[in-house]
Amino acid sequence: MSVADVAGAAEVRAPAWRGGFGRLWSAAVVSRFGDALRTAAMPLLATTLTDDPLLIASVTACGYLPWLLFGLLGGAIADRVDQRRAMWGVDLLRGVLMAAFAVAVALGHASVALLVVLAFVLTTFQTLFDNAATALLPSLVPPGALGSANARLMTGQQIAGTFVAAPLVPVLLLGGASLPYAADAATYGVAALLVASLRADPAPRQARKDGSTLRGEIAEGLGLLWRDRTLRGLCVATTLCNIGMGALIATLVLHVTGWLGAGHGGYALAVAGYGAGSVLGGLLARRLAERTGRIRAVLLAGTVQTGALLALGTVRELWVTVVCLVVFGLCGMVWNVNQATLVQERSPAPALGRISAAFRTLAVAGAPLGALLGGAAAAGWGLNTPALVAAALFVPAVASLARLIN
Structure with missing residues (x-):
């Protein structure tokens, strides 16, 4: 059977909302809602504490750093433990931390140093939570419903x-600077209760060999990812695209407000367009994969995104930018849903946490690199050039995916 045949396996049915998947979906959406409150409020709080751009940027940077330092470790631990317990335990800890931070903000004790430490610790916990969630999902839904389950999870999170x-x-x-963080703490508590109530058969785990170490298990996960031609090519393509995405996202506000002269209203419209496209992509991802196969769906999405980036960087009209971002968001969700499903379908269950961690860590590494590249391009060649740089990076990514079809 060819790669295209495997990737194009039809969905047999959508996941049932009752039972495990419905609770996991609710937990993911509630948690995403709280995280979005925090991530939107934190930069605003940082600007009230300092006017140093480097210090303000360090708060965001600490959202990437733990993935580079601990992402592989989080995947190895996820393969060793009961994923359900790991998830609700992590959410309880994050809820306690956020509640304590909300109290600190209310009492006027917030500082940039505290923001940096909090961002770092929360993301460190997230490396375990996200890898455990990826490994847990296949035990909650039938194999043929994985694509639909991933689409519903990602779409619900995007909307929230x-x-x-x-x-x-x-x-x-308006009710106080601490309220977004208090609300985030509450969502962690709700998500923990929902995950704790799951009744799922634990994912199979290999018996640990005598002398087995986390380092050895991490190396095994990396090796499994590298030896799978489809996952290796998909990982390379995703990393290249994430470098381009980092360049675009880091400078998008400058692109819209500076190059287009559309102001903050135009920027809000552009961001909303991207979000709307992402939701639409979540609704279409499964159907497209059924028609074309997963790899072809990702290839098509990347090809269309390349064209959208070229138009974004060359046409100086707000409406064109908004349309391009709608298309870009739609194709990005198609890519993400099918990428996640391919990792789950092609990975041995006992190593899924490690393989997904290796994939995610390599892909995440591209975003901060791209942000620096985008900033340098905007400063040196013009505010529209990060979009063109991103398009240039998407070209080899799409080419690497095309080789997987044969």
């Missing part, structure tokens, strides 16, 4: 974060 939480932040801030 972009269209519910983000507009709510200014309203909460």
Whole structure:
């Protein structure tokens, strides 16, 4: 059977909402809602504590650093432990931390150093949570429903974060600077209860060999990822695209407000367009994969995104930018849903946490690199050039995916 045949296996049915998947979906959406409140409020709080751009940027940077330092370790631990218990335990700890931070903000004890430490610790916990969630999902839904399950999870999270939480932040801030963080703490508690109530058969785990170490298990996960031609090519393509995405996202506000001269209203419209496209992509991802196969769906998405980036960087019209971002968001969700499903389908169950961690860590590493590249391109060659740099990076990514079809 060819790679295309494997990737194009049809969905047999959608996941049932009752039971485990419905609770996991609810936990993921509630948690994403709280995270979006926090991530929108934190930069605003940072600007009230310092006017140093480097210090403000360090808060965001600490959201990437733990993935580079501990992402592989989180995957190895996820393969060793009961994933359900790991997830609700992590959420309880994060809820306690956020509640304590909300109290600190309310009492006027917040500082940039505290923001940096909090961002670092929360993301460190997230490396375990996300890898455990990836490994847990296949035990909650039938194999043929994985694509639909991933699409529903990602779409629900996108709606909760972009269209519910983000507009709510200014309203909460009217009631006090600590309210977004208190709300985030509450969502962690709700998510922990939902995950703790799951009744799922634990994912199979290999018996540990005598003398087995976390380092050896991490190396095994990396080796399994590297030896799978499809996952290796997909990982390389995703990393290249994430470098381009980092360049685009880091400078998008400058692109819209500076190069287009569209102001903050134009920027808000552009971000909303991207969010709307992502939701639409979540609704279409499964159907497209059924028609073309997963790898072809990702290849098509990357090809269309390359064209959208070229138009974004060359046409100086706000409406074109918004349309391009709608298309870009739609194709990005198609890519993400099918990428996640391919990792779950092609990975041995006992090593899924490690393989997904290796994939995610390598891919995440591209974003901060791209942010620096985008900033340098905007400063040296013009505010529209990060989009063109991103398009240039998407070209070899798409080419690497095309080789997987044969």
